[in-house]
Ligand code: HEM
């Protein structure tokens with residue numbers, strides 16, 4: 055090891071912060087409800103996201119019941135099926151995953167991992183959560199308005215999204231758009247915090263290249279989200295205008311129920327461009343935090359430094375930048391110019407390179423590591439497998455000639471569930487099992503965790519792996535009932551029934567998980583400050599759960615990167631980031 | 646989508662420039678000890694200022710997207726450009742004044758001249774309000790003349806974009822109001838200096854956005870856009 059500027063250590067002033075600088079909650083309300091503490095906000099975000107996520111999960115059961123046993127459930131009609139897929143998709147992608155990764159993990163981990171006392175704008179951070187909650191409530195209210203939630207599909211493509219043939223044309227679509235607008239406003243407030251905190255509030259010695267990859271992932275995803283969400287914002291506002299004020303931004307001239315509508319001349323393709331300018335980066339907005347979390351889980355639980363840290367950082371940045379110029383691969387069937395198709399197919403395939411680098415690096419990190427098959431590690435491994443699986447089918451779909459016949463089939467549904475549904479969820483679970491001890495001071499129950507992991511992983515495969523095959527057969531997506539068709543054999547129906555049963559079992563396992571979260575809060579084994587013997591700063595807090603201001607009197611000083619595991623000659627198999635080199639040499643271990 | 650792509654390229658250039666100074670080629674696994682990072686070597690701006698900068702990038706991308714949508718929708722056959730109410734020129738003048746006033750307040754704040762600060766802030770706020778009222782009157786003029794929101798996409802965009810710009814200015818007025826409140830209550834100049842500066846930056850930004858939008862809405866930039874198109878194809 056090369057020693058860099060040992061001598062400067064003495065010159066560092068203790069990073070003390072006067073008590074006045076800290077935000078002090080004065081009452082129960084400001085401590086737990088209207089709190090400005092990022093840790094509390096993180097928990098609020100996570101609970102809200104998981105609560106609305108449960109709704110999406112229940113909707114997926116209903117959809118699977120209908121698909122598996124068509125005609126059996128009279129209470130699911132064609133309109134409702136459309137409403138279910140729309141709400142399920144929208145909630146899962148935006149209100150669950152985006153909110154959980156950035157609002158939940160981001161809020162909790164960024165300040166702790168970079169050694170800050172809190173986010174830089176705590177008040178705005180608090181507002182961010184309340185606006186998010188409002189967005190969720192508005193979204194949930196659409197289940198109760200006359201006409202029900204919108205059934206336009208999570209892509210909300212006009213013209214159908216706001217025409218009367220689509221369920222939820224009255225209140226549903228209006229409230230959905232309003233909720234999205236609110237979500238984006240709320241997210242922007244939070245996002246400013248995450249970015250500026252990483253830029254500005256890092257503790258001494260925490261250079262960018264010493265940040266754990268989790269922070270890199272969340273940071274880059276936030277930057278992307280800040281730049282991509284405005285596209286959804288613009289699309290939503292304009293669609294709302296079309297719906298409420300009768301403008302024709304997107305609405306072409308159409309005949310509805312035999313009558314010419316008031317609309318004319320608009321461009322549905324314009325909406326698609328705006329939507330996917332947001333929509334593709336969105337995929338990486340949920341993927342990059344997952345990448346980061348997985349890197350840290352693997353390194354910690356394999357007791358090995360992450361392979362190719364620099365390349366991992368560069369890959370995250372490269373993916374973030376590239377993902378803004380691939381959006382039109384969602385529009386191959388929109389009648390675009392073939393050269394455009396070629397351009398976007400090329401950029402799509404290029405983005406696979408940094409992504410593949412990351413996968414190689416994970417595998418090489420595992421290679422000859424001291425792998426502990428803890429629950430977080432199991433989920434991390436499951437993430438890699440699922441992600442690779444989904445990524446490979448993504449390479450298929452990225453090519454125009456392959457995509458055109460497969461577009462709008464179950465193959466696409468299987469692909470995106472693998473890559474942006476199941477894989478990020480695996481990262482979420484892994485992350486929760488990993489950091490729960492820090493948040494609560496107690497371990498999650500191991501046996502329940504094992505059960506949860508195996509049922510979820512194998513079950514999700516049972517649901518989505520056969521789905522590729524159904525897609526190749528030509529089974530369309532977003533169909534309430536395919537009925538009797540020549541190209542779909544009877545065996546496909548049996549397969550569908552099997553997948554539905556698997557989906558119900560997977561759903562049940564999530565209830566066990568929720569039970570575990572609550573049960574362990576009271577009955578879990580005491581975790582201590584650093585149960586995984588991890589190096590990054592959040593595990594080195596003086597108290598667990600971290601107290602107000604995170605660090606007691608003095609901020610930690612960072613002397614090394616976050617991956618000093620199994621360093622030859624060191625006394626322990628991990629060296630915390632804030633352990634000074636001097637201590638090492640005092641133990642005689644330093645070269 | 647060329648406006649937003651250009652904007653993103655700009656952002657990418659800034660981010661790239663910034664990243665290039667962050668020693669991304671460091672080998673952190675070899676470097677033990679305290680590394681003095683950039684933030685300590687130079688005096689770096691306050692968090693609030695960086696926060697504003699990031700926010701402006703978000704607002705910028707919002708307007709770049711509006712512009713993109715505008716230029717795509719514009720090429721459809723049903724587009725009828727709407728006459729620009731002359732009032733807009735007056736409004737533009739007022740908005741320029743507003744920006745100048747805030748710049749003045751900022752300069753005064755740096756000179757510890759509290760009277761100048763108050764005057765600048767009040768003048769800036771008053772002219773911004775005048776601008777907003779003027780925009781509303783322009784709306785009225787248009788609708789009296791029969792140019793309604795839904796009658797033509799050009800009108801829809803006009804109302805939409807001016808409304809979006811106006812709302813951002815109103816948000817700015819809230820911040821400005823709070824700053825004026827602080828000065829009113831007699832806090833030291835030093836304590837509002839940053840707020841005044843942030844307001845001034847935001848105002849200049851919104852002025853710039855407005856000028857671009859005005860150029861687009863009046864069709865001034867059409868020639869320029871055509872030239873760009875020809876260059877591209
Ligand atoms: C066990 C878990 C899940 C099951 C059983 C499930 C099931 C389904 C089903 C049956 C559909 C409708 C297919 C169709 O007819 O078009 C669907 C659509 C969808 N799901 Fe999931 N899903 C699950 C988890 C997730 C997760 C975690 C995400 C997060 C990204 C997600 C995102 C979506 C999206 C975006 C759609 C498309 C909605 C649309 O077509 O508008 N799902 N899911």
Ligand SMILES: [Cu+2]
Nearest residue numbers: 334337383384
């Ligand atoms: Cu995509």
